[in-house]
Amino acid sequence: MTAQPRHAESSLVDTVLGRARASEVGVQPPRDGQAPHETTAAAGAATVRFVVLSDTHNQHDRITVPDGDVLLHLGDAADKGRVEHIRSFAPWFNQLPHGSKFIIPGNHDRVRGSPAAINLVEEYRNIERCRLLLDETVTVHNIRIHGTSWDSSARDDFSAWPADSSVSPPIDILLTHLGPARVRSNGGSPALLRQVVQRRIPVHLFGHFHYGRGSETHQGTTFINCATTGNDSRTLAPPVVFDFDPVARRLSYVDVGLPEDMRFFGRGCAPRRDLSDEGFCEALLH
Numbered sequence: 001m002t003a004q005p006r007h008a009e010s011s012l013v014d015t016v017l018g019r020a021r022a023s024e025v026g027v028q029p030p031r032d033g034q035a036p037h038e039t040t041a042a043a044g045a046a047t048v049r050f051v052v053l054s055d056t057h058n059q060h061d062r063i064t065v066p067d068g069d070v071l072l073h074l075g076d077a078a079d080k081g082r083v084e085h086i087r088s089f090a091p092w093f094n095q096l097p098h099g100s101k102f103i104i105p106g107n108h109d110r111v112r113g114s115p116a117a118i119n120l121v122e123e124y125r126n127i128e129r130c131r132l133l134l135d136e137t138v139t140v141h142n143i144r145i146h147g148t149s150w151d152s153s154a155r156d157d158f159s160a161w162p163a164d165s166s167v168s169p170p171i172d173i174l175l176t177h178l179g180p181a182r183v184r185s186n187g188g189s190p191a192l193l194r195q196v197v198q199r200r201i202p203v204h205l206f207g208h209f210h211y212g213r214g215s216e217t218h219q220g221t222t223f224i225n226c227a228t229t230g231n232d233s234r235t236l237a238p239p240v241v242f243d244f245d246p247v248a249r250r251l252s253y254v255d256v257g258l259p260e261d262m263r264f265f266g267r268g269c270a271p272r273r274d275l276s277d278e279g280f281c282e283a284l285l286h
Contacts, residue, residue, distance in 0.1 A: 075106025
């Protein structure tokens with residue numbers, strides 16, 4: 001599929017200095033009689049349903065996973081590098097019926113000080129319809145998805161991404177374990193945030209920070225912290241669910257799956273819904 005033309009892109013400086021007010025993505029249940037994969041914004045336009053998990057930390061068997069076309073796990077299936085957690089997670093993930101599945105590694109999916117001790121390629125090899133993404137881009141349902149390795153996040157180096165969007169098809173959905181700076185957390189990577197804004201990626205999914213669960217939009221990018229486990233290491237949020245329109249290259253429905261009890265998903269995180277233009281620019285230019 002030929003990528004849809006974009007609006008004329010301004011320079012990064014213009015982008016940074018432009019309006020950057022955060023806006024929360026609304027939780028919109030499908031209307032009565034509406035097919036789950038049909039957008040309300042453009043009648044008849046097919047959308048693809050994504051289901052997203054992150055930071056399950058060996059609690060996968062407590063999670064109810066809804067149906068969808070594509071299932072994503074953004075890392076930390078294990079806790080503290082325990083290979084037995086990976087070997088419990090793999091068959092559980094295998095039995096889920098989603099047509100396409102993608103996993104990226106998290107920092108807890110390796111043994112501290114000995115990253116080669118767990119070979120995730122081998123551990124996940126027998127999961128059907130699944131691919132472990134290590135700094136690579138795939139196309140599914142005409143949607144370009146790029147998944148990063150934890151090595152890239154740890155080095156704060158995202159140079160392994162595809163070439164600029166003017167040269168190669170652009171990324172539609174970005175998967176990272178670490179989040180961008182100042183979005184849904186007080187931590188994260190400034191380099192990552194700069195890349196996302198410069199490339200105008202429509203959707204950025206991440207986890208790692210167990211607080212700051214939720215979504216917000218800046219400069220046309222919807223950022224979603226998909227962490228499933230709360231700060232208490234026991235409270236779980238339901239999976240994030242969203243529909244993506246591959247023609248319009250945008251979200252048409254989002255349910256961030258907020259739990260009824262937010263005590264363990266908001267602690268330690270300054271609210272980012274009122275993130276100022278100056279603060280956003282400072283993070284980008286750091």
